[in-house]
Amino acid sequence: MRTTTGAHYGLSDWIVQRITAVVMAIYTLIIMVALLCGVASSYERWHAFFSLGLMQFLSFLFAVCLCYHAWIGIRDIWMDYVKPVWVRLALHSLTVLALLGYADWCLEILWRL
């Protein structure tokens, strides 16, 4: 039976925040190595690198993880400092809409490559 007290999303969000963090950390290391190998030295190399099927996939995965991770983090900030329910609800809504927009924006950038 579904419990009716509390929302019970705390633990799963806590785990998701950490899984997305690990994914983003690995992607960060890949980008760091690529930068050290001079991937940003010319447009051709920069474009070719992000056009690789694997990099397109990993970059989109990164964008999705970032948006989910940021949602949990920013929501925690609103919950800690903003008490009036309506203000909080408005901020939560704006945050979700902004992050969905950013994810779509990243998808469009990667799609066009």
Added chain:
Amino acid sequence: MAASPSNQPIRRSRPKFLDLLAIRQPLAAIVSILHRISGALLFLALPALIAMFGLSLESPAGFERAGQLMLQPMIGIPLFGLAWAYLHHFCAGIRFLLLDMHIGLDKVGARRSAVAVLAISLGLTALLAAKLLEVF
């Protein structure tokens, strides 16, 4: 314990000292609040960062333009602030993941890793700045 008069509430004047700006925070607390501040800054800067990424991949001219923008002080300096924010968030995040796994929970170890997070993220930011300004 001495009995207090039953109709009088017990009053103890406990020392309260909660001025966050006056308390000298332990290094772990500084790392923690900087993790939150850097995360918030990165969130606020997301549209600018995505726009910059899109511009750099748009065309050879866009790539050139993005490179020029990064060298303008009005954009370059905040960008280094964000580079620090990213690196601090990254290093502090790894520290928190290790703490979640009960690694480095002792007082000395926790303090040492807090120092490491502050030093490594500042060091990497300086290295990145030097690299971009073609110091080496």
